[in-house]
Amino acid sequence: MTNTSTNIPKWFTVVAVLALLWNLMGVMAFLQDPGATPATPIWVTMAFAFAVFGGALGCLLLLLKQALAKIILIISLASVLVQMFHAYFISNAWEVFGPGGAIMPVMVIVIAIYLVWLSQMAMQKSWLK
Template identity: 45%
Template sequence: MSDNSQISEKPPLPHWFKVAAILALVWNLLGVMAFVGHIMMTPEMIAELPMAEQALYSSVPLWATIAFTIAVFAGALGSVALLMKKRICYHLFMVSLIAVIVQMYHSFFMSNSFEVYGPGGTVMPIMVIVIALLLVRFSAKGKDNNWFA
C-alpha cells in the first residue's frame, strides 16, 4: 500500500500574483524603452539639450551604460520568467538589482546629476532601486513558498 500523504502539492498562488507579475513586466519594459531611447540619442538630439545635460550625457562611462543594459534586460527577462512561474526569475532580478546599484552609484556619486536635475531628479533613481529590491523580495517569497517550477 502506497502512502500518498508524503506527496506535497504546490500551494496556490495568491490572487494578486498575476497582477503583480504583469506590473513588473510593464515596469521593466518601460526601462527597456528608456534604455533604447538613451542609446538612440543622435548627436543632433544631444545638441538640443541644455548645456548641463549635454555634458552629463556625454560623460557617462561605458561601464555605467553596460550596467544600465544589464539592469533593464535582466529585469525584463526576470519579469517574463515570473509570469511563467520559473525559479530563475529570482536570479535574474538579483542580477538586475546589482546592475541597478552599479548604475545608480555612478548617478549619485560620480556624476553631477544632482546639480543638473536638482532634488527632483533623485525621485526616479530611488524608485528604480526600491522597485528592484521589491522584485527580488517578491521572487524570493515565491521561491520560498514553492510557487515556481
C-alpha cells in the first residue's frame, strides 16, 4: 500500500499552514470586532462567523488531508461573499473607507477563492481522502 502523504508536496503543507494562520487572524478579528453593533444585522454577523471559522476549519482539514475541507471552504467563500455584499452594496462602507478600503476585502475574496481551488486540486490529485 502506498503512503499518500509522501506524494504530497511540501509546499501544500506550507500553504495550508499559512492559510490557517490567515483564517485564525480572521477568527481573532471576529472575536474582537468592535463593529458588531445593534445596527449590524444578525445575518451579517453570522456570515462573518461562518467565513472565518469555516476558513480556519477548512484549512485545518487540508492539513489533516480530509476531503471535507472542500465543502467547508466553499461554505466559507459563500459567507465571505455575503459579508462583503452587505459591506459594500448595502451599508455605506464605500463612503466610510473609500476606494482604498476595497483592498482588504478583495484580498479576502481572492484568498477564499484560491483555497477552494486548492482543495479541489488536492482532491483531484488524491491528496485528500
